[in-house]
Amino acid sequence: MPSLSLTSNNSSVDPKKEKKMKKKIVLDTQETDPLMVSIKKEKKKEKRKAVEFDGDDEERSETSSELCEPVNLKKKSKKAKVVEEEEDGEEVKAEDPNAVTRFRISEPLREALKKRGIEALFPIQARTFEDILNGCDLVGRARTGQGKTLAFVLPILESLVNGPAKASRKTGYGRPPSVLVLLPTRELATQVFDDFRVYGGAVGLNSCCVYGGASYQPQELALKRGVDIVVGTPGRIKDHIEKGNIDLSLLKFRVLDESDEMLRMGFVEDVELILGKVEDVKKVQTLLFSATLPDWVKNISSRFLKPTKKTIDLVGNEKMKASTNVRHIVLPCSTAAMPQVIPDIISCYSSGGRTIIFTEKRESANELAGLLPGARALHGEIQQSKREVTLSGFRSGKFLTLVATNVAARGLDINDVQLIIQCEPPNDVEAYIHRSGRTGRAGNSGVAVMLYDPRRSNVSKIQRESGVKFEHITAPRAEDIAKAAGVGAAETITQVSDSVIPAFKSAAEDLLSTSGLSAVELLAKALAKATGYTEIKSRSLLTSMENHVTLLLESGKPIHTPSFAFSVMRRILPEDKVESVTGMSLTADGNGAVFDVKKEDVDTFLAAQENAAGVNIEVVKALPSLQERDRPRGRFGGGGRGRGGFGDRSGGNRFSGGRGGRGGGFSDRRNGSGGFKGRNNGNKW
Numbered sequence: 001m002p003s004l005s006l007t008s009n010n011s012s013v014d015p016k017k018e019k020k021m022k023k024k025i026v027l028d029t030q031e032t033d034p035l036m037v038s039i040k041k042e043k044k045k046e047k048r049k050a051v052e053f054d055g056d057d058e059e060r061s062e063t064s065s066e067l068c069e070p071v072n073l074k075k076k077s078k079k080a081k082v083v084e085e086e087e088d089g090e091e092v093k094a095e096d097p098n099a100v101t102r103f104r105i106s107e108p109l110r111e112a113l114k115k116r117g118i119e120a121l122f123p124i125q126a127r128t129f130e131d132i133l134n135g136c137d138l139v140g141r142a143r144t145g146q147g148k149t150l151a152f153v154l155p156i157l158e159s160l161v162n163g164p165a166k167a168s169r170k171t172g173y174g175r176p177p178s179v180l181v182l183l184p185t186r187e188l189a190t191q192v193f194d195d196f197r198v199y200g201g202a203v204g205l206n207s208c209c210v211y212g213g214a215s216y217q218p219q220e221l222a223l224k225r226g227v228d229i230v231v232g233t234p235g236r237i238k239d240h241i242e243k244g245n246i247d248l249s250l251l252k253f254r255v256l257d258e259s260d261e262m263l264r265m266g267f268v269e270d271v272e273l274i275l276g277k278v279e280d281v282k283k284v285q286t287l288l289f290s291a292t293l294p295d296w297v298k299n300i301s302s303r304f305l306k307p308t309k310k311t312i313d314l315v316g317n318e319k320m321k322a323s324t325n326v327r328h329i330v331l332p333c334s335t336a337a338m339p340q341v342i343p344d345i346i347s348c349y350s351s352g353g354r355t356i357i358f359t360e361k362r363e364s365a366n367e368l369a370g371l372l373p374g375a376r377a378l379h380g381e382i383q384q385s386k387r388e389v390t391l392s393g394f395r396s397g398k399f400l401t402l403v404a405t406n407v408a409a410r411g412l413d414i415n416d417v418q419l420i421i422q423c424e425p426p427n428d429v430e431a432y433i434h435r436s437g438r439t440g441r442a443g444n445s446g447v448a449v450m451l452y453d454p455r456r457s458n459v460s461k462i463q464r465e466s467g468v469k470f471e472h473i474t475a476p477r478a479e480d481i482a483k484a485a486g487v488g489a490a491e492t493i494t495q496v497s498d499s500v501i502p503a504f505k506s507a508a509e510d511l512l513s514t515s516g517l518s519a520v521e522l523l524a525k526a527l528a529k530a531t532g533y534t535e536i537k538s539r540s541l542l543t544s545m546e547n548h549v550t551l552l553l554e555s556g557k558p559i560h561t562p563s564f565a566f567s568v569m570r571r572i573l574p575e576d577k578v579e580s581v582t583g584m585s586l587t588a589d590g591n592g593a594v595f596d597v598k599k600e601d602v603d604t605f606l607a608a609q610e611n612a613a614g615v616n617i618e619v620v621k622a623l624p625s626l627q628e629r630d631r632p633r634g635r636f637g638g639g640g641r642g643r644g645g646f647g648d649r650s651g652g653n654r655f656s657g658g659r660g661g662r663g664g665g666f667s668d669r670r671n672g673s674g675g676f677k678g679r680n681n682g683n684k685w
């Protein structure tokens with residue numbers, strides 16, 4: 001079980017305090033935190049060569065020594081060992097080889113970093129900084145949440161104000177941009193723009209953000225006035241170039257962030273057109289970053305980047321491609337059970353923080369958001385202005401559950417996302433890596449739960465390709481959820497003013513003297529009531545359906561098909577009971593079949609084995625390994641035989657009294673819901 005957090009989600013927490021606390025946690029966990037460990041490893045690796053994944057050793061050796069020679073950090077080490085006096089008098093030894101002071105980062109930029117709690121560079125930043133500042137084209141790869149954005153923001157800014165790009169940079173009114181950053185989504189563009197705005201602002205550089213779905217006029221105005229950095233999505237940038245609003249003649253840097261996604265999304269032509277507008281490519285530095293770099297992107301990078309490019313790949317051939325700060329969990333769950341199970345997963349694993357739920361299709365996101373109290377949907381079909389409101393509401397803590405398509409899978413950096421839930425395994429491993437990477441960022445930890453239909457999932461493919469060793473769990477047990485809810489309720493009760501005691505005291509005393517229960521037992525009941533729990537129902541291991549039990553059938557010989565299992569049961573059970581079976585799945589060893597039956601039918605099934613020699617039926621205590629089958633196209637998972645969707649079960653509430661607060665009230669909303677609809681065509685978000 002996860003540890004249950006006592007922290008309440010209080011959006012009014014002083015952000016400064018919150019940052020300080022986080023910093024303390026990071027310091028306290030330095031020895032165990034994989035990121036910190038990796039930072040330490042990086043210190044040792046400092047002088048090692050970057051991994052070259054496209055085997056262009058020859059190209060590397062031809063790298064211009066003037067431009068791409070690594071800077072001798074030793075010169076800085078003396079300064080780095082200086083003991084610095086912090087504002088609050090705390091002494092901090094800047095002996096970390098990745099300390100900001102060890103890099104050619106100017107004072108205003110250092111100050112801006114310090115204000116955001118950044119005193120040392122993360123490995124990807126440390127490993128790429130000097131190369132970028134020295135003028136190299138570069139391909140950078142690091143796991144999600146490891147600071148790839150600042151890995152290009154900082155050296156670019158430094159180059160523009162103090163480095164090689166300074167001399168030829170224009171500064172007056174109407175100046176053309178020096179930097180062009182392309183990103184696949186508007187949300188990401190806004191986020192990266194924000195970093196350029198803050199850090200660029202600190203060194204007197206202007207940025208603007210241009211993306212589709214927003215009005216042209218303010219963008220045109222900003223470009224006309226002159227900016228140093230333009231961040232945006234390829235489509236809108238192309239439009240501005242064609243309208244003559246963006247002049248790339250003095251461009252110094254072009255950055256492709258989340259490059260594989262941008263190219264996968266079909267922006268190849270736009271990107272090529274934009275890059276092709278640069279007349280003298282020798283004068284422009286091109287940087288390409290992502291957590292995932294499929295082979296085809298590596299090939300394509302050779303067209304966009306100079307042959308002397310450097311490649312810094314912090315993932316390389318390591319088996320684990322996904323975030324190492326995340327607990328990766330899989331949980332069998334039918335579509336029909338999701339509205340019941342998801343709130344419980346949130347109760348148990350979100351530690352009171354934010355949760356992002358990923359669905360494959362927009363319809364599913366809308367539907368699930370409608371079923372989960374307080375949740376909002378985010379996908380590509382939602383109007384841009386509404387998307388912005390939704391995202392900023394989620395960021396600010398107005399609501400804590402976001403149900404999104406892959407539009408939110410990439411790059412989004414949202415504070416305190418503790419939990420990721422994927423409603424089904426995605427089709428490709430890159431999507432798994434990026435989605436799960438929305439948590440466990442910047443050295444923090446997180447949990448990623450992937451729901452799957454045990455009969456038709458590609459969990460093992462994702463496990464193999466991502467290197468993740470999944471933890472297998474079953475849906476949270478009612479007792480666990482009640483315990484988690486009880487902790488929260490107990491905390492709330494302690495916050496109730498003492499002034500209420502006199503008014504309720506005599507009723508409490510009466511209850512204590514007449515109920516025959518102890519004070520603790522009564523208080524436990526009161527906590528249950530406060531959290532909306534008046535009865536606890538059990539759940540099946542196979543599909544997580546409430547009031548269902550998973551049974552194992554063995555017939556004394558191999559069971560190769562579900563229909564064989566059904567035929568065995570037809571010999572010993574009435575037809576209506578056989579028809580009520582759901583989730584029929586074959587065990588991986590080929591000797592049995594597991595399925596769900598209603599709780600009240602369990603005895604009938606167990607008794608039936610007496611009617612046939614060699615047949616064994618038993619209640620499953622732990623779900624055995626099951627055979628995986630190809631997932632059918634055109635349908636979202638499915639609960640029982642031929643069934644799918646949220647609304648097609650009449651299974652009652654686990655808690656007869658419903659539940660209050662967060663995670664409550666599904667049963668009412670579920671009525672009349674049309675269930676997940678079939679997949680829409682194409683790969684639209």
Ligand SMILES: Nc1ncnc2c1ncn2[C@@H]1O[C@H](COP(=O)(O)OP(=O)(O)OP(=O)(O)O)[C@@H](O)[C@H]1O
Binds near residue numbers: 120125291
């Ligand atoms: N040196 C640093 N010290 C502390 N925090 C940092 C540092 N660099 C970046 N961060 C923070 O780490 C978080 C993750 O950074 P960023 O979004 O750039 O990650 P990423 O590697 O691009 O992730 P993804 O692959 O998911 O896009 C951000 O909140 C950022 O402010």
